[in-house]
Structures are given as C-alpha cells and as structure tokens.
Amino acid sequence: MKMPVTCTVNGEAHTVLADTRDTLLDLLRERIGLTGSKEGCGNGNCGTCTVLVDGAAVNACLMLALEAPGRDIVTIEGLAPRGKLHPIQQALVEHGGTQCGFCTPGIVLSAKALLDGNPNPTTHDVRHAIAGNICRCTGYDKIVDAIMAAAATLQAGGR
C-alpha cells in the first residue's frame, strides 16, 4: 500500500509517495535520493543510518516512513552548504577520524545531537554519545579527538 508522506528534510518540505513497508531510511535514500545516510545492519545496532528527527538522533532503519509526517529531519547532506564542511566534518578530516568512511555520516549526526545539547562535553560524554555508532575500522580515539576539537571550534564561534 502506498501513502503520501509530507515532512521537512534539511529545511525543505518534501511530499513523496511511500510504501507502508518503507523505513525512514528507504524514504530518504530511495524516494528523496539522499544517499548520504547508509544502511549497515538494518536493525538498530550499528548506527550508520543515524539522522536527526526533531533534533534527536534516531536510527532511520528503525522508523517507518509513515511515521515521518510533520517531522523535521536532518541528514548528513543538510549540515553544511554544498562544497563546505560543518566544523564536525572538518575536525574529522583534520584528525584522521575517518578510515573507510561508512560510519561517518552517522557519527557526525550523533556528534551534532550531542553538541547541540551539550556544547562543552567531556570525552566520556562524547564516547557515550557515539556508543550507538559502530566503527569497524576502530578509529574511535581519533573520532573522539575530532568531536572534542569540533566542540572547541563551535564554542569559539566557528559556524
């Protein structure tokens, strides 16, 4: 069964026809064409599909597309204007916080949710915030360093 879904994605209103079986991740990737959010495990364990729904980090694979009406969704594509990097992305580049990169979109959005609510986190806060994001290249130390650096940049008035 197909039903129309209207939601805001990266600041733009979208109305698309979704199958009842679509997850939010399917809606974003297949119906809207935003392929930055990745599917890893498909059951909420790996976190690579993490997006922000009304500001909260959510596994897009664990939400039906039909639960999206009226929600404000932010994906990795929505963090910075085309061609620019958000300070969290910039810090990951500078600290070598990406290896294969598959977990990176989810890590960035978990970090964004953390820093929006807690601009001055401890490394423990950072590790807790990304505990639901699995990096199989095991680059966690550099990822944590990058998020701490991004927090400092944002606190200092970086965009």
Next chain:
Amino acid sequence: MKDFAYVCPATLGDAIAAMKGDGARALAGGTDLIPQMREGRRQIACVVDLKRIPELTGITAGADGSLVLGAAASASHVAQNAVVAGAYPAVAQSARLIGSLQVQNRASLGGNICNAAPSADAVPALICHQASVRIAGPAGQREEALEDFIRAPGKTNLAPGELLVSIVLPPVAPRSAAAYLRFTPRREMDIAVAGAAAWICLDAGGRVAAARVVLASVGPTPMRAASAERQLLGERPSRALFASAGRLAAGDARPISDTRGSADYRRSLTAVLTARALADCCAATPIQQALA
C-alpha cells in the same frame, strides 16, 4: 516484508477499534517490532501507531501523588522528565540503559514491558516502586500490578485486542530509595547477563521497615528475591547486611546457562549486584538523611 496497512489513531477509542482486526499490532517506538517484521518473524496485517494518542505519550501527575507514564513515551522522554529524575531516579537510570541513545529516543517503556524479556532493563526498578499497569481493551479498562503482568518470556497478561496504556508509579515513601544495576561485558549497547534492583524504606529509628529486591536475567521473568528481602527487614543498613542479602538473592535466582553466561556465573553476579544496589540505595539522599 509482506504488505500491511498502517493507521495512526488520535484517540484511545479509535486505537482499540483498530486493534480488533486480525493481525493488528501496536507500534510504539518500533525498535523491536520493525526488525521483527523485516526479518519475517512477525506477520502483521495492520500496524496501529500509538504515538498520537495523548494518554499513551504523556507523563502526567495523578491526583493521589502518583506519576503516570504513557506506555509509548520514549525512554529518553522518561529519563529527562524532571519528576522521574527527581523522585524515581532508578527509573530514569534504567531508561538510560536500553540500547543506544538513538534507540532510547524511540523505544518506549511500554514496549520494554510488553516484550517481556527476562533482561528488560526498565522493569526491575518499576517493580521496586510497585508500579501498576493500566490496560484498555474492548471490555473496558483495568489496572494490575506490573509484577503480575509479566508471565513468561515474551508473554504478558494482555489479551488479544488489549493495549498497555500507561504505567502508574505510586508516590514515593519518605526515607526510601531505589537503584538498579546490571552487568554487561560491554559498557553500552548490550543485554544484561544479570541485573538487580533494590528498594529500601527505613523506619524513624533507621531500621529497614520494608525492602524489595528484583532480579533481571536470572529467571524466566524479572523476579523478586524473597529471602533477600526478608533478611533486610528490621535490620540497620550495613555492608555486612547487604552482602548477606546478596548471597540470599543468589539462592533465590533461577538462572539458566546460555551464550551470555553460565548459571553459576549469573548467581555470583546476582550476589554482587544485589549488595551494590542496596549500597546505592543507602547512599541516596533520603536514606542518608534518615540515618544522620
């Protein structure tokens, strides 16, 4: 995944009407239901999304000083609620143990209860607080103790067509405190090998007037440790008392051996976790003030 219908009723009455259909299934957070559907473990004809029904999503104070948690309220919503965090910190602490932050932002306490897993993290602290559950169905509304509601792994007292509407936490007694601890090999994103919640209430003379110890993952359902509770009654809190209650709780436990741990290991964990949960109760402000 087989196709299904999706409805999102705005009232409890409409939700109960929708649940009458064959193959209807309630959706709260979806963090268990959606993977089950995708893996073909559940055949569902109609998903009834409960998240637009105020009774299911709100956290409200009852007239008698109780606190009513909507069954579909997310674990994060519960943990961040000022009244939960202030008066029922063990419940807030438990809600923060369910999966990752992403999962806590969706998963509901009602779902954690209705899945009826022996390891359900939200349940032991709720039982310590003598929580009851409000249920609505075609035959009307009823309320029963959470402790009696969970019957076996995956089985509750919900009849077909019934919905868990809310969880009622009675007012907190003076000079009382609760705590929940679990053991997992990984600090986060893991399922309890064993868990223990404790609640103690002191009399004016600083002796234990009432106590509850509820164990997780060491029996088919979350279970009371009756001999540990008896041991505590009438005694003054002490490390030796808590260690002794822990040993009795290990005897009360009915663990199995599985991939997460052997029965013997779970019993040893139960002794340690029970003693530590009791010590955490004792360290809480209401108990410290009563002992001062």
